[in-house]
Amino acid sequence: MKNLFVLVLMSLFVSLTMKGQESVGTFSLIPKIGVSIANVSGEKIYYENSEIPAKGKYNARFMGGVEAEYQMLPTTSVSLGVGYVQQGCRISDFEVGDPKGMSYGQSKIRVKMDYIQCPLTVNQYLGEGLAVKAGVQLGFLVKSDFSYSTTPIKHLADGAKEYGETEDVEIDQKSVRRSMDVSIPVGISYEYLNVVLDARYHFGLTKLYKDESWPTEKNKVFTFTVGYKFNL
Numbered sequence: 001m002k003n004l005f006v007l008v009l010m011s012l013f014v015s016l017t018m019k020g021q022e023s024v025g026t027f028s029l030i031p032k033i034g035v036s037i038a039n040v041s042g043e044k045i046y047y048e049n050s051e052i053p054a055k056g057k058y059n060a061r062f063m064g065g066v067e068a069e070y071q072m073l074p075t076t077s078v079s080l081g082v083g084y085v086q087q088g089c090r091i092s093d094f095e096v097g098d099p100k101g102m103s104y105g106q107s108k109i110r111v112k113m114d115y116i117q118c119p120l121t122v123n124q125y126l127g128e129g130l131a132v133k134a135g136v137q138l139g140f141l142v143k144s145d146f147s148y149s150t151t152p153i154k155h156l157a158d159g160a161k162e163y164g165e166t167e168d169v170e171i172d173q174k175s176v177r178r179s180m181d182v183s184i185p186v187g188i189s190y191e192y193l194n195v196v197l198d199a200r201y202h203f204g205l206t207k208l209y210k211d212e213s214w215p216t217e218k219n220k221v222f223t224f225t226v227g228y229k230f231n232l
Contacts (some may be wrong), residue, residue, distance in 0.1 A: 020232065022071040030196055032227030033064040038087040040111065040208065040217040048182075056089030056217075063223055065117070066068065075125040080135070081118065084142075088112040088220055100155055105163075109148040113177065113219075115139035115209070119185050129191035137202060139181035139219075144173045181206045182217060196227045 022028065040056045065083020071077055088111040097103030121135030152164035187200030204219035 022178065024071055024074060024078070026071040027232040028069040028071075029230045029232065030067045030069060030227040031065075031230075032067065032083070032196070032198065034198075034223060034225030036061050036085050036087055037062045037163070037222040037224075039089045039220045041204070041220055042215050042217045054091050054094060056091060057088040057173040058222075059088060059110065061086035061088070061112075063225065067119075067227070069229075077123045077125075077131075079119070079121050079123060079135075081120075083119075084114065084118050085117045085139070085221075085223070086112065086114050087219055088144075095153070097153075098155070103153045103155065105151045105153055107151070108168075109146075109151045109187065111173075113144045113147055114142045115181060121185060123189070131189050131191075132187070133189065133200070134184070134186045137183045137185050141174065141177055141179050141181065144177045146171045146173050147212055176210055176214075177208055178206055178210055181208070183219060183221070185223075187223075191229060194229045196229055198225045199223070 026097070035203035037058050037060050039058045042056070047227040063083060063085040064080055065085075069077050069079040073086045092107035093105065095103050095105050117137055117139045119135060119137040121133040123131045123133040125131045147168070148168040149166050149168050151166045154162040154164070156162065160221070165222045182205045183202040184205065185199060185202045189196055189198040191197075200223045202219065202221040202223065204221070206218065208217045208219065209215065
């Protein structure tokens with residue numbers, strides 16, 4: 001009886017892992033669109049030729065692209081993709097300058113880095129439409145800027161404050177950023193009626209600044225996409 005029970009369990013597992021997957025040798029294209037929720041690691045941010053003790057916070061931005069998938073085994077496939085992914089982070093408001101004289105309040109602070117990302121992943125199907133995946137990703141920097149709003153603040157002797165006119169500032173940082181970013185994507189996807197829901201976390205391996213003396217930031221990114229699979 002015990003052996004029969006084990007045999008039934010094994011048969012169920014095989015049927016689940018085999019059911020619903022593409023035939024070996026099938027090529028598929030999956031256009032996708034979604035959101036990246038990005039941040040950078042580290043305790044400091046590089047700001048106007050100096051460091052500030054500020055941690056980045058996650059910021060939601062756009063992503064979109066397409067992946068090609070090849071079913072090389074009954075439950076294993078490999079995917080190669082290309083996409084445009086907006087990354088970076090946001091930073092909490094802070095104040096710089098003399099708190100007893102003239103200072104400047106900084107707000108709406110955003111670090112923006114846009115990449116062309118090329119992920120290569122191996123996908124292992126665990127059941128009908130359900131897959132886990134891991135691989136490597138190369139990112140090519142398209143643009144990078146640091147933007148914020150600054151407001152002059154005059155501190156009066158009686159403790160009152162006078163606020164000046166707010167100015168919006170945008171600094172191009174592409175020249176100081178590394179042009180290539182390497183990361184490790186791991187995630188999970190689920191396919192139903194050719195609609196593919198995909199969630200991944202990308203472990204950044206590359207320092208974002210060229211200058212080794214600057215903060216050692218790396219990308220930390222979640223991506224969530226919805227796509228549609230076309231079998232060729």
